[in-house]
Amino acid sequence: MKRTLATAALVAVSLVATAQAEEKVKIEFAYPYSHLFDVTYEKIMPKFNAQYPNIEVSIRATYENYEDGTNTILREAVSGNLPDVTMQGLNRQAILVEKGIARSLEPYINKEADFAKDGYHDAMLTLSTFNNEVHGLPFSVSLPVGYYNMDLMAKAGITEFPSTWSEVVETCKALKANGVENPIFWGWNITGNWFLQALMWSQDEATIEGGKFNVAGDAGLTALETMKTLFRECEMKNLEWKEALSSFSAGQVAMMFWSTSAVGAVERSQGDFTLKTGPFPGIAGTPKGLPAGGNAAMLVSQSDDPAVLEASWAWLKFITSGEGAADVARTTGYMPPNKAANEIILANFYKENPNKQTAVDQLPLLRDWQAYPGDNGLAVTQVIYDGIESIVVGESDDMKALQEELVEEVQSLLPAEGS
Structure with missing residues (x-):
């Protein structure tokens, strides 16, 4: 009987462990301009789900524009109802950093052994750098x-x-x-x-x-x-x-x-x-x-759960890195702020899509979109x-x-x- 009870106990523990392992970490995400980006995230999401099957990304109602996005985040910060990751206009990041809403990404970047090799343009990272710390990863850049x-x-x-x-x-x-x-x-x-x-x-x-x-x-x-x-x-x-x-x-x-x-x-x-x-x-x-127009992904999660924060970082990094950034160019007219997307994944893309090449040709003119x-x-x-x-x-x-x-x-x- 003791052996039977012990065996049953081990099976129960195993089932609980399996259920916990299969339980998805849920995060929330919000972005602007549904007419531009809905098709982009429809492309990105299956790729992310395949790579991170244990993370479930719930998408909130889209912001009308960048002003609406910033106003919404400021309100949600007061009510304690922030998403985990938000897309904000490049010229709207500063206020979220100044008010302590956007988290520094440095702790996560420092854990990434090959972060610099992943292809982020230094010039683009500077658009999201405040007090010598990166608070956003540029997602798309326009002119x-x-x-x-x-x-x-x-x-x-x-x-x-x-x-x-x-x-x-x-x-x-x-x-x-x-x-x-x-x-x-x-x-x-x-x-x-x-x-x-x-x-x-x-x-x-x-x-x-x-x-x-x-x-x-x-x-x-x-x-x-x-x-x-x-x-x-x-x-x-x-x-x-x-x-x-x-x-x-x-x-x-x-x-x-x-x-x-x-x-x-x-x-x-x-x-x-x-x-x-x-x-x-x-x-x-x-x-x-x-x-330079465009937006950046910012970590604004109010969660203290390390699993949620790590899942949020996984999503944020995925959508701004090579393959995710490449889908921005494929579905919009934005330029990826990522060398891997531009030089490797999209090697022939602009030759085949000359209407999207125009902005790339103007990149030497790029200046700050001032806040x-x-x-x-x-x-x-x-x-x-x-x-x-x-x-x-x-x-x-x-x-x-x-x-x-x-x-x-x-x-x-x-x-x-x-x-």
């Missing part, structure tokens, strides 16, 4: 480009891409004269005031310099005047950005200036026309710089958005007056010098 409906361009006899905004205006006029009702959409309403920063970096000027709003000078006025000229001379319609992408994909807009991130989405939904992408025009020739310092960064973004919208809808005609108004309001929201 602004031009999208062209070559069928509509042909109506006006145009075969070459405009290289300056003055040439863009002349192209608009030629298109209008040849029956193209909607010649242009210029992405002023893209997340994070990205196109304002593009016009500033085009002139080799930062938008934030020494903690101050650097739009007060000649470069800032030139940026505003350039927008006004484009909007007025091209008679650009005030489209919401999703509507603009849909209109271009449907063949209703001849030229669209937007992030390369949307190439995959546009190609999947485009009508019967020839699509080509071209370099982002400059103010007086080739831009001197352009802001607005302090707790009011999101409010600053909204103030600038409202100011640019006033040009689009015709409320603002005096760009010098608008410049002064923006500088005063933005500067009042930035941290005081020495604070």
Whole structure:
């Protein structure tokens, strides 16, 4: 009897151990822009599940955009309902680090013997490095480009891409004269005031310099005047950005200036026309710089369970490393911030996908997508958005007056010098 009971006890212990071994570690993940990235994670997830069958990744409702993503994380940090891993815009990482929400990845990186060999570009890691510690792994990087409906361009006899905004205006006029009702959409309403920063970096000027709003000078006025000229001379319609992408994909807009991130989405939904992408025009020739768009994966888990944290790191590392990063390029227009993805896995990819090559050719122009310092960064973004919208809808005609108004309001929201 004793032997039978002992045997039964051993079997019971074995069954419990087996059940525990098979029990999955569950983690939660949140990301923005479902129209861009849903298809990406559909590609990545089966590969991750095959490699990590004991980890279950639950995906939360997607963020509308990067501002929504940051606002959501700030709220969830207060309510104690954070996901384990979040995707945040490259220009929105700092506030999560400053508030102690994003965990340093250094303890996990230090355990990876071949981390550097895994292919991360040092320049990309610096975008997520704060106080000499990496807090995010870049997942995707974008630059602004031009999208062209070559069928509509042909109506006006145009075969070459405009290289300056003055040439863009002349192209608009030629298109209008040849029956193209909607010649242009210029992405002023893209997340994070990205196109304002593009016009500033085009002139080799930062938008934030020494903690101050650097739009007060000649470069800032030139940026505003350039927008006004484009909007007025091209008679650009005030489209919401999703509507603009849909209109271009449907063949209703001849030229669209937007992030390369949307190439995959546009190609999947485009009508019967020839699509080509071209370099982002400059103010007086080739831009001197352009802001790096994109996002990074950050560990924001509030769990103290080592298994959850290690599972979160496994997911975070997988999606940003070679194969995961390569799926970003395959399904979107983003560039992987990972040498293994670009140079090995995607060796022939860009030759076969020239519309996605355009942004890669502009990489030497890459500059920081600047964050607005302090707790009011999101409010600053909204103030600038409202100011640019006033040009689009015709409320603002005096760009010098608008410049002064923006500088005063933005500067009042930035941290005081020495604070």
